[in-house]
Structure formats: C-alpha cells, structure tokens
Amino acid sequence: MADTVSDDQKFCLKEVLDAFRLCLSENREVYLQHYVAGWRGLIKFLNTLGSVFGFISKDAVTKIQILVHLLNGENGSQYVTIQSMVKYEQGNELVDLTKRGNNQESGCRTLLRLHRALRWLELFLDRLRTSSEDGKTSVMCADAYNESLAKYHPWVIRKAAGMAFCLLPGRQAFLEIMNVGSSEQVVAMLGEAIPLISEVYQITEVLYAQHNMLDLP
Numbered sequence: 154m155a156d157t158v159s160d161d162q163k164f165c166l167k168e169v170l171d172a173f174r175l176c177l178s179e180n181r182e183v184y185l186q187h188y189v190a191g192w193r194g195l196i197k198f199l200n201t202l203g204s205v206f207g208f209i210s211k212d213a214v215t216k217i218q219i220l221v222h223l224l225n226g227e228n229g230s231q232y233v234t235i236q237s238m239v240k241y242e243q244g245n246e247l248v249d250l251t252k253r254g255n256n257q258e259s260g261c262r263t264l265l266r267l268h269r270a271l272r273w274l275e276l277f278l279d280r281l282r283t284s285s286e287d288g289k290t291s292v293m294c295a296d297a298y299n300e301s302l303a304k305y306h307p308w309v310i311r312k313a314a315g316m317a318f319c320l321l322p323g324r325q326a327f328l329e330i331m332n333v334g335s336s337e338q339v340v341a342m343l344g345e346a347i348p349l350i351s352e353v354y355q356i357t358e359v360l361y362a363q364h365n366m367l368d369l370p
C-alpha cells in the first residue's frame with residue numbers, strides 16, 4: 154500500500170539534530186533560519202500524532218510563519234541571528250516591552266514563545282532518553298510541561314494540553330516515529346541532540362535576560 158505521508162513530511166530526528174547543530178555560529182550566535190528549521194522538523198512529529206494536537210501545531214506554525222516572514226522581508230538581513238534581531242528590534246523600538254501595543258508580532262516576542270517551548274522540549278527529551286522501557290510518555294510530557302511552559306499558559310490551555318498528553322503513544326511507538334532505528338540508536342541520537350538544544354536555549358535565555366526581555370507581553 155502506498156505511504157500516505159510523503160518523505161518531506163515524515164519526521165526525522167536526524168534532521169532536527171542537524172538543524173540545531175547548524176544553529177550555532179563559531180562565536181555562539183544563533184542562526185534564526187536554522188532555529189526555524191529545527192521547529193519545522195519538530196512540528197512534523199506533532200502532525201503524526203493526530204488532530205488532538207492540532208491546536209498546538211497551529212500555534213507553533215503561526216509563530217514560525219511570523220519569523221519566516223521577517224527573515225524573508227525587506228529587513229531580512231537584520232534577522233540573520235537572534236542576536237542581530239534583538240539589537241535591531243530593540244534599537245528601532247519594534248518590541249512591546251510592558252504591554253501589548255503596535256508590535257504584537259515582533260520577532261523578539263514571537264521567538265520568546267518558542268524559546269519557552271524549547272525548555273519543555275529539552276526536559277521532555279531528557280526524560281524520554283533516561284526512562285525505562287515501560288516509562289509513560291504522557292507523564293514525562295506533563296512533568297516537563299508543568300516544570301516549564303505551564304506557568305505561561307492560562308487554565309484553559311493547561312487543561313487542553315493535559316488532555317492531549319494523555320493521548321500520546323507509548324514510549325516504544327514514540328521512539329519508532331523518530332525514524333532513527335533501534336531504541337538504542339534513538340537514545341544515542343537523543344544524547345547528541347539534547348546538549349545542542351540546551352546550548353541554544355541557554356544562549357537565548359542569557360541574551361533575553363541581558364535585554365530584560367524574558368517577560369515580553
């Protein structure tokens with residue numbers, strides 16, 4: 154029977170690993186183009202999980218589209234790295250710092266939402282990597298969410314997310330979707346990917362803290 158998912162829509166952990174590796178420049182700047190590519194790869198995974206996860210995927214896609222639009226726009230050269238984006242948007246008063254105003258779709262605000270989600274991803278993947286064969290992905294996902302993203306979400310989103318987590322496939326099926334090979338191979342690749350994701354997260358966190366932008370509305 155023909156495969157209904159075309160190859161470029163299929164999730165591949167290696168693709169995500171490569172994107173996050175390419176994110177980092179020699180002087181520890183973060184290339185926005187590869188950051189976006191990493192998220193695009195992750196969304197493919199989300200899309201394999203069914204329509205219950207559609208509201209999460211939709212929000213992530215919207216945010217990625219905002220960043221792609223800025224990258225491809227007339228000021229695209231200012232958006233090559235997260236560092237240059239922050240400098241440009243702050244220097245030109247393109248960021249709403251305390252309350253939502255004219256810049257609701259600034260690159261800085263949009264990326265901050267994905268940045269917070271990246272912390273969830275790091276915590277979740279680390280649990281997945283170190284869990285036993287009978288570990289429950291729904292619990293790992295919920296614990297990682299409660300430790301990171303949940304504090305930024307209103308009750309209704311937390312509730313919907315919690316219900317969706319209960320429908321996650323088991324650990325073995327989860328590892329198979331990664332398209333890497335045996336469980337051992339997936340675990341080894343996660344061991345490579347997590348430090349890269351963590352480094353990108355830390356660099357962004359420090360940058361946003363230096364510019365007092367960790368609480369953008």
Ligand SMILES: CCCCCCCC/C=C\CCCCCCCC(=O)N[C@@H](COP(=O)(O)O)[C@H](O)/C=C/CCCCCCCCCCCCC
Nearest residue numbers: 166195196198199208209212213266267270273294310314
């Ligand atoms: C290595 C592969 C294995 C893991 C693959 C994971 C794939 C995950 C892909 C995407 C993750 C979702 C990213 C969600 C970004 C959410 C950003 C956000 O916080 N948005 C909220 C605030 O935005 P504004 O209103 O201020 O513009 C927005 O309100 C959120 C709406 C949607 C709900 C977000 C719930 C997030 C749950 C994260 C866990 C995803 C579970 C995936 C299960 C594998």
